[in-house]
């Protein structure tokens with residue numbers, strides 16, 4: 001297949017390039033390609049004539065979105081709309097990657113693909129707007145929501161936990177933020193299966209299982225050989241940050257499982273993350 005990956009230098013974009021290496025790929029990212037400027041992507045996509053465009057580009061700094069919501073809307077909503085308009089023009093399928101943060105976290109069981117959106121922070125609002133816009137523009141769209149994404153290429157949660165444990169010798173981690181860690185190569189594999197299905201719709205792809213940030217941190221330390229580092233359990237009201245994450249936001253993979261697309265348990269994926277060091 002001929003596939004455009006927008007955000008090809010990010011965690012998911014990098015994993016997608018690896019998983020889709022048998023396909024013909026055009027990678028796009030800043031500074032050459034800016035999804036907020038349609039003119040900077042339209043010509044290249046038109047010349048390349050992809051069957052699928054995967055939007056893994058986003059402004060993912062959640063606290064940064066709180067500081068600069070206009071930038072969040074520009075990239076996560078209007079940038080996504082630009083890609084949908086280009087897909088419509090050239091007849092390409094669009095995979096738009098979204099987040100657990102489109103939900104408010106007040107549910108007591110995992111969120112279904114069909115649950116109503118109710119974001120509670122600027123990042124979530126911009127991502128929810130992106131979902132709406134791509135669906136208004138084009139009908140050949142797969143929306144793939146994921147959560148707590150991490151990879152070797154990113155300085156995300158596992159990297160920060162290991163680094164801070166080494167620097168500080170002790171950690172405090174919240175017990176009441178709950179979701180599902182997702183290893184970017186596993187998400188990339190699920191997306192590579194989905195794009196061959198023709199079954200447009202909304203999908204929830206995270207690694208299987210549910211845990212708190214605290215459980216995740218303890219497992220990271222164990223696998224990193226740092227199990228002796230003390231981790232103090234705290235609640236999110238004891239941890240000050242600019243944005244408010246949804247507290248309970250696991251995503252149930254109902255639609256993908258119907259197609260036979262499932263992801264392995266998060267603990268197994270985390271072992272692979274450490275094995276790939």
Ligand SMILES: NC(=O)c1ccc[n+]([C@@H]2O[C@H](COP(=O)([O-])OP(=O)(O)OC[C@H]3O[C@@H](n4cnc5c(N)ncnc54)[C@H](OP(=O)(O)O)[C@@H]3O)[C@@H](O)[C@H]2O)c1
Pocket residue numbers: 006007008009010011012013028029030033034035036055056057058059060075079097098099100127145146147148149150154
């Ligand atoms: N990370 C998570 O925990 C998480 C959780 C749930 C959902 N998601 C979603 O999953 C997707 C992939 O996330 P990720 O963690 O792989 O993100 P990432 O590592 O931050 O990668 C995003 C990439 O997009 C690029 N980008 C930003 N603005 C752009 C623009 N205007 N035009 C073109 N490229 C631009 C970034 O470049 P710069 O680095 O130069 O800005 C970066 O290379 C996103 O849709 C995100 O919202 C992520």
